[in-house]
Amino acid sequence: MKIGQQVHFSARISRVIDSSSYPDWLELRFTDAHGKDWVLEEKAPVVTCEDVVPGGPYEEEASIAAMIVDKQIASDGRPIVVVNTDKPWGISDVSGNTHFDLLADNLILDP
Incomplete structure (x- = not known):
């Protein structure tokens, strides 16, 4: 792994935040290397190809x-x-952290 390389990591889809317009917005959760839990909010098509419906269950993982x-x-x-996470998709956590x-074991390298 090299500095500047693009990677992906998994986040658990925890709920649909807003399905009143397209696309749906999802709440995503992941735990960092220090055991801290983080919450992200992002449009469904940005982080998953799966059809996510309100009410779950949410068995698939999102890709960040x-x-x-x-x-x-x-x-x-x-x-x-x-x-x-600001690059390439402009994703931040609910407090603006990027x-x-x-x-390292939790990252998937882009080809």
Whole structure:
């Protein structure tokens, strides 16, 4: 993995926030390398090809694109990758955060 490389990571679809217009908006959740839970809100077609209906159940995972901006080693030796979700799709968490520390094993490299 290289700085500047595009990757994807999974987030759990937790609910449909708004289905009153197209496209539906989804709430997505994931846990970072430090055990912190994060909440994202994004349009369904940006993060999944699946047809997500209000009320669930939500068994599929969403795919979040991001760019690698840094690499670190955790105190326990695990490789951590800092990603920026502002590129390429302009995704942030509900507070506006776009940088997240993720375990390298949780990332999927783009070809």
